[in-house]
Amino acid sequence: MSTSAYVQLVNLSKHFGKVRALDGLNLDIAQGELVALLGPSGCGKTTALRALAGLQDLDAGSILVDSKDITFVAPNKRNMGMVFQAYSLFPHMNARENVEYGLRMKAHRSSSSNRKKRAADLLELVGLSTHANHFPHQMSGGQQQRVALARALAIEPNVLLLDEPLSALDAKVRTQLREEIRRIQLEVGTTTLFVTHDQEEALGIADRVGVMRGGILEQIAAPAELYERPLTSFVAEFVGLTNPLPAKVSGGSAEVLGVQVPTVAGSITTGSGLALIRPEWFKVEASTSGNAKIFAVSFLGSTCRLTIDLADGARIRVQIPSAEASNLGIGSNVKVTLKSLPVFVKGV
Amino acid sequence: MSTSAYVQLVNLSKHFGKVRALDGLNLDIAQGELVALLGPSGCGKTTALRALAGLQDLDAGSILVDSKDITFVAPNKRNMGMVFQAYSLFPHMNARENVEYGLRMKAHRSSSSNRKKRAADLLELVGLSTHANHFPHQMSGGQQQRVALARALAIEPNVLLLDEPLSALDAKVRTQLREEIRRIQLEVGTTTLFVTHDQEEALGIADRVGVMRGGILEQIAAPAELYERPLTSFVAEFVGLTNPLPAKVSGGSAEVLGVQVPTVAGSITTGSGLALIRPEWFKVEASTSGNAKIFAVSFLGSTCRLTIDLADGARIRVQIPSAEASNLGIGSNVKVTLKSLPVFVKGV
């Protein structure tokens, strides 16, 4: 445990019946850092967040914030700001009253005018100053989550806890609000734990991403490192798309599609395996004598996603810059090779 | 009107009170083609699709399928397969019975064993052969929409109509099912109209994308053309992200960020305007004397999204390959210029 960590989760354990939601989880978060916990449902990520909020009791382990042990402190004494997956605004209060609620609950009450000022500032911060008098049912889902964020930040929380705050929103709003949350978090500087099952969301927002499975952290690293150098096949396959292709490994390099590429740590070191190849690590050239055929082309803006049937019948998904895709249509014969990037190879 | 078009919507008009949902819409779809109609809510895209299904009567205009005028044919005689936005499986029937329903309604009833065979084939096609006896409430949203797709295809429809079939699903399932729909549509070869408000979805799935506004088509083109050569500022801004930057236009080229770039058709031809720049059209280099500063970095896998504050206070969103972003962190000073690609410039 680094002593400089602001939040420390030490050896947290929690069993629900036979299910081990947390199985000795350790996690440190530095002050001002945004850490995302990523994992499939049931991996324990939400249990960890709720434990930090005090809404989930633990079988074992301890929680330290700013070097103080808060393991047995009641949730209403922890000063954590939380945004929930479900819309959680109080329906009988308007936006301003919702934001003020936490301030009114404080032992040393601030004056009414101070509370109003702070609520106005926060609604401004989340871009909803014109909606102060709207009731929750008069706002869209995205607006409600903005107010919930303002409400959580109003109490100047020690830690901001975000429990899949975007999962109920539709795609466009989700991306916008994700960028907003990151902007606000950077401006305010609050230490933040963000829980999600969406890898794109986790990679896009966090300083570090922790991938959880079975109640423990499988790997925690900066987004790019996690994506390019996964330590396990679970991380490689859960974070981003991969195409499994047969590979022969020897001496720290692998032969895939006839190309020699280096392998990353965690790969098998010898013998046959499956190389997990990211869609953008392929090279595709139009070639009438090519070993593969394009099944579908999907335009994504700057890049194109190609679905390609290889000669051996495998169907792979490839992503290339749109500029290189202009002469590739459905049914084109192509030659597929690999860029010389390190790959993860798992045993079979 | 090209005579080879399989589906022809000719001059469709429909007013709801004062709202012009369709205002003389013309649209041709070739046999086997997948056309996506894209637009904000209220642009008339759903009205057009429902008119083709026969669920929406028209004020004027005619609808031809395979050169036959079906404008006044009842919806149950049109042989259109439709998948709805809301889950629309019949709750008292299991998956197989749902898929068989359309066959049972046909005038020339197929035999019970033929129906069973066809239902089994279609459930196989959508990857749910093991769920034939499940009732809708026992299936996930994504599974329900797959069954709905199988049900729509079971009747061998003249046209497959998809009315935002993915909008109720969560992000991961949505992308998967989008690719599935395209795969199945290519395999079966059914002429398809796909309505959506999600530009990523439309660009990713369609042969051609039509952008609608105010009841007419603003532009219809292949995805890459729509993205790279929008004809109006509405299309440029609705399809994909754009950063508006001040530009000086003269003689078919514009000066933006000190770089001369060509302009596309539809741009203003002279004077000052706003160039609409795609995030991936910027070039970014680390430079201590740079004119801009990185505010946030968002890792998207093969690419990185940078939020950059320019010297003049404008905040732009830039997308660059992850490899080029490795030495760029929050707070870095950078120099931002443009690639020499044609841009759209709108008046101010």
Added chain:
Amino acid sequence: MKLGIPSRIFKVFIIGITTLYLAGPLYGMIDFSTKPLGNEGGRSLRAWKAIGEQEDLMSSISVSFAIAIIVMLLLFLLVVPTVIWVHLRLPKLRRPLELICLLPLAIPGIVIVVGIAPLYRWISIHITESPISLAGVYAMLILPFTYRSLSAALALVDISTLAEAARTLGASTMRTIFGIVMPTIRSGIMSGVVISLALVLGEFTISSLLSYDTLQVVIYLLGREDGKIAVAVSLAALLFVFGILFAIPTTKRQRAILDADIA
């Protein structure tokens, strides 16, 4: 979430109260109806055996069932189509209709009798003296319950999308209504039927005040002569309604729909 209430004590308390309230009367009835007269000693089923011998009782049972059947018909012909129609075509009328349908709940039975008595005097003079004419008032009394259960069932599913889906698949209007819409809200219709049946078979105030001999009125009169038979009949009627209440969702399919309702 922790409410901080000592759960176990509260739980025992609640279950105790509920049991007392609901099981108490049932136990009282069984006890009373099998208790011996005077000092005879020993339990007896005399009262239960005597049920079949009461002619008034038998005829009132058939009258009450006839009324129940007519009320069911009115329910299917008038209430169900109206609610479906308002739901599909006039969504703005939903709230007013709900308020109107709740009114019979708010109007005391006595008030209804006073208001409707002249009409019934006219009916019994000019049309029929049969208690079956009560079906008219009862059809109004069941509105609050049937409307609610139908409207709840309709709110659970997007019925207009289902109807449109059936249309595009080639179903005619009639096949859509009978093959798709009605089966989809079957659980709502059934729960409306059960509650209505219970109300019609159990109604006393109005039939008594309008002087019609329905089941409950005869039970009441019988109770003055021989309380034990009255209690036995009441208990039998009660068990009958319970039987219907729990027996209706029998097929696997119907249970699937009910489960969907709960989820």
Added chain:
Amino acid sequence: MKLGIPSRIFKVFIIGITTLYLAGPLYGMIDFSTKPLGNEGGRSLRAWKAIGEQEDLMSSISVSFAIAIIVMLLLFLLVVPTVIWVHLRLPKLRRPLELICLLPLAIPGIVIVVGIAPLYRWISIHITESPISLAGVYAMLILPFTYRSLSAALALVDISTLAEAARTLGASTMRTIFGIVMPTIRSGIMSGVVISLALVLGEFTISSLLSYDTLQVVIYLLGREDGKIAVAVSLAALLFVFGILFAIPTTKRQRAILDADIA
């Protein structure tokens, strides 16, 4: 979606039937209560003015209101906490509890009387002869209605998330329950209160059979002596309940909540 029914005719038909059913009795009552006796000629408000002079009536009104208030107390102290508690902590018990709470609907009033009469004999001998003891039975009778409206209000919002949100924002358990949970389901509580009030003030069968002089019983007895006064009182009681029904959501905030319910 097109049902293909000639809508306009159907609409007129439905509205006609509804009006007849609901306005008919009301009109009958107004007409009858202001009609002159015999051949006096001209309308008169005699019956209405005479209400205040009936002592039995006045005492029965206060008795019925006392019962209503006790029932409300039982509702707030027993039913509301139970439903909230089951909803938050024992979601698996929701369906059984709903069935149990529906039972009083299925049990005819007469049956309840027979089952509960020995208890009331004991109460009137050993505790009190006051009709106020009826509050016990009535609290059971209102269960089907109050349970439903509370449970519907709770189902509309994710009450446990709201409670957790309040906790993380620093609210104590009590402040969470009284400041967040109760106001959130206020519309459900209110609609339960209104329906209960209507039922308690309108109940006749049980109080009459147990020989307690509640408002409806006195109205009935009065009706034998002077029908017009009885009708006037009925109408007044009815209008009173209507008044409550429509007056309750008065503040802007409450209307906001009611609107949210509909949406």
